[in-house]
Amino acid sequence: MNSFNDAHTEILGNLLFIVFWLISSIWVYFDAKKIRLATGNENVKPVAWLLGCLFLWIAAFPIYIYFRFIKK
Numbered sequence: 669m670n671s672f673n674d675a676h677t678e679i680l681g682n683l684l685f686i687v688f689w690l691i692s693s694i695w696v697y698f699d700a701k702k703i704r705l706a707t708g709n710e711n712v713k714p715v716a717w718l719l720g721c722l723f724l725w726i727a728a729f730p731i732y733i734y735f736r737f738i739k740k
Contacts, residue, residue, distance in 0.1 A: 689721075689725055692721065692725070692729060693718055693721035693722050693725065693729075694718070696714075696717050696718060696721045696728075696729065696732050697714050697715070697717060697718035697721075698714075699736070700713075700714040700717045700718075700732070700736075701714040703736070717732055720732075
């Protein structure tokens with residue numbers, strides 16, 4: 669019975685991370701679109717931020733947050 673609960677806890681944890689990953693990536697897209705965030709390179713569009721967060725979230729999300737708060 670204990671391994672059954674551990675498996676469910678692991679699945680729930682993974683599911684919560686996936687939901688957070690998707691929601692934060694979508695938020696980055698709409699936020700970058702709203703504030704027209706660029707990193708000094710006009711080629712970095714909101715879609716690029718979205719793709720970066722979807723495929724390289726561990727690096728792209730903190731970089732986005734950094735540039736977002738520098739712009740403000």
